[in-house]
Amino acid sequence: MKRIIHSICVGFLLMSAILAPNTVLAHQQKEAYTTILVNERTGNLEIAHRFSIHDAEHVLKQHFGIKADIISSSDTQERFAQYVRLHFAIKASEIDNEMALLTVGHEVEGKYFWVYQEVKLPQKHDVLWVKMNAFQEVWPKQTNHVNFEKGRNIRSARFKKDDEWLALELKK
């Protein structure tokens, strides 16, 4: 009994030092979408992250403590894209190392901000281990939705605050 209590105490750690935001649209849950696309035509695994621009601005303001207008300068855009890249990773299996993803770019489209990455398509790619925790240190309620797609074969995961690596396996 004592040991159990001890281990819980040791394991108890303060999460991020960032407070929950004080302006949350009461009705909408914060969410981002990531598509991991098997593109056999180009031989690449293509990754496209979609964020609401308004969300992105607030995250920048709270996370970096800087002016919240990411679109006003390409440097700030790049800073946000870099932030996203640091919070997303994939690997081929539980024991493999993270794949080295290439940066493709980023862009604004309407109300969304997109961040692109890619990697050469692994020979075996029916299972992917994915980690996606962007925004979650700022907004604990942020949900990151990931679709792993190969044609019509789609597997999805919703990353919540405490999710680390989740495995997505395409239908056989």
Add this chain to the structure above:
Amino acid sequence: MKKLVTAGVWACALGLFTSSAWSSAVKQTKGDFEDKFRQLDEVLPTPNDYRNAAGEPGKEYWQQQVDYIIDAKLDEKKRRITANERITYHNNSPYTLKYLWLQLEQNRFKPDSISELTIDFSGTGGRGPSTRAMNDDQPAGISLGKLRRNQFYDDNEIGYTITNVKAQGQDLPFTINSAQMRVDLLKPLKPGETFEFSLDFAFNILEEDAVTDRGGYEHFPDDARKGGNDIFLLAQWFPRLASYSDYEAWHNKEFLGRGEFTLEFGNYDVKMTVPADHIVASTGVLQNENDVLTATQKQRLEKAKNAKRPVFIVTADEALENEKEGTRDTKTWHFKAENVRDFAWASSRKFMWDAKGYHQGGEEQPFVMAMSYYPKEGGDLWKKYSTEAIIHTMDVYSRYTFDYPYPVSISVNGPVGGMEYPMITFNGPRTTWHEDGSRTYTQAEKRFLIGVVIHEVGHNYFPMIINSDERQWTWMDEGLNSFMDGVACREWDPTIPWGVEPRDVTAYMKSDVQVPVMTQSDSVLKLGPNAYTKPAVALNILREVILGRELFDFAFKEYAVRWKNKRPTPSDFFRTMEEASGVDLDWFWRGWFYTTDHVDISVDSVYTLRLDTKNPDIDFKRRRQEEADKPTSLFVERNKEERKRTWVELNKDVSDFYDKNDRFTVTNKERNKYKQFLADLDPWERKAFERAVDEDKNYYVINFSNLGGLVMPILLELEFKNGKKEEMMIPAEIWRRSPKKVSKLIVTDKKQELVSVVVDPHWETADVNNENNHYPPRIIPSRIESYKDEPRKGPVYRDIMHDIKTELKDPEVKEKRK
């Protein structure tokens, strides 16, 4: 052990859900045919005298009425409300009641409430800050926000103190169970009777930023006044009657924080005593302006009635001056509101206040005063757009529903991101403070403010007036309101990318982590796309693609008018839209609201056909040509290349009849048969046949597959050899007897030769895969491929207001040498 969430588990869970949702007495027990057009007879509740089969209130429709007289005091220092409440309950139901249930929403924050007890550490639960479970890589975690929340609980008593529950001078027995309270009546309350009782209540106001509620106080420690100031937003602040309805009797599904409210209409008479330097914004009409407003403020209000732009009742300078001091004096503000389902208010000495009259016209409420209340932190962003956005909302929504029925419409800036109450909304966007003391805002924040004000003011229609049951069905107000705010926002400025487009929801709809829209609010997995985006997209498609604006707008307005100040259920909406548009929509509701299917229609192949003339002199010639058009045998070709000479070539002296007459040679035998065929035709048959032969039209058979499961109209773009394009819509009913594959015959004039076909060319149906929408098949570059081809430049979201202050600098001149 790391978490292996295989999608298979999800698919399995959803599969079980779907099959149970579909279980009915009627089953397809052989083969795999699925009737996507099966009427919703077994799914919708049986019509009755309270709600009829047309989806309108039945001839015996009833709803309860509850009137409140409340006298409340705000203790600013203790941040506490104490109040006396007198309740009059009108039993309009045909049933006798022995007890009344009240909802005690402040108690849902008590540590022993269902809501608090069921917060899953690191998982679902309340709306507040989060925690993280322990796993192999990291210890359990708790955010500073969660610590702040816990500390707030340690330092404050949470929930109601309720005393003096009395009727006619007698104590009434009452039982509190979590966030609900049962009051036992002295004698049964018969149909048509009225019961009056009173109670005293008090509670400590929650700090919104610490606890995350839909109201509470926000503290501003940096204000000039010693100790700072607060903005108080009072919502779910008084014990109120639970709803009692024809379809659920007492609504006892307790408030857990997500599924919002199910409420009764009634009249309110509320007095709130607050510090004398506070400005109060409230549901209702101010009854005692002589007691609480200055002569100047009253004059300005009068001026605002006919002003072109908002007039300040309390200016920025006055508000700034006001927030520097405090007072021990109090004032009592008195408001009355008729026939509303809720009552909320806000109070602070920080508020500036602007107003502008809206001359709506009509008989019910020709004049409405639109008003905004905000601190300096809202600043210029609010001054320009809040009140104007309120009026724009009423203007647009009223055209699609009914005249705004209340005398005021208010937007208040406080700690809540966006929340709605009758006549009053709380909205969060603010300006950004800079070190030079200035405040600016980005274009995104401007859009956010206009968008959120339109959305929240729009909630006056859904669900404040069209009183749907939020606790059960979030989509009934959020989905309909998101659809309507898209209409209003596009009428504000169509160049701004707001509103929901079908393409916005495809990533969600094709995923295997979702539940049907018809899921109780507290159980929905992803509330945003499920209850806001998907139903809004569905209604947009219903309007723009399936029904057309004329039929849709008529039916939508009919629904609004039928259920104005009444309580509709999903079936009332489905039935009304179908009955008033005159179009069978059961398939649409079934697919979009009762399943997790998505739209993916592919065009698989196109065949060209040509009408035989039956005239052998024509048809045999065509056959000969068709044969000649076929590729020559490779074997024969290679023999030719090797210059091999055939026996026939080497022996030309040997020939017979068949060397001069091939197998397509026409004889009189065929000609006679043709003549006989013509002779045997009836006159009308001959006429039709001869005309068809003469016109010699093109016949194309196009084959489609439904890969996503959701049946939808097939929107086609046909391109012809002459460069012309034509669009057509094949109604969804084409799938009724073959839900997976269908073929469509397209007939065109002789000169209109088809060269390509595109399904859903304008992305109107939320089709998740455009790759299979083209024939001949076309490679559609992926998003990243397109980006690499030509990086797109996005619209500008610059904070120009701030950037414009940038000082002009001389460029750095770098020495350059060859």
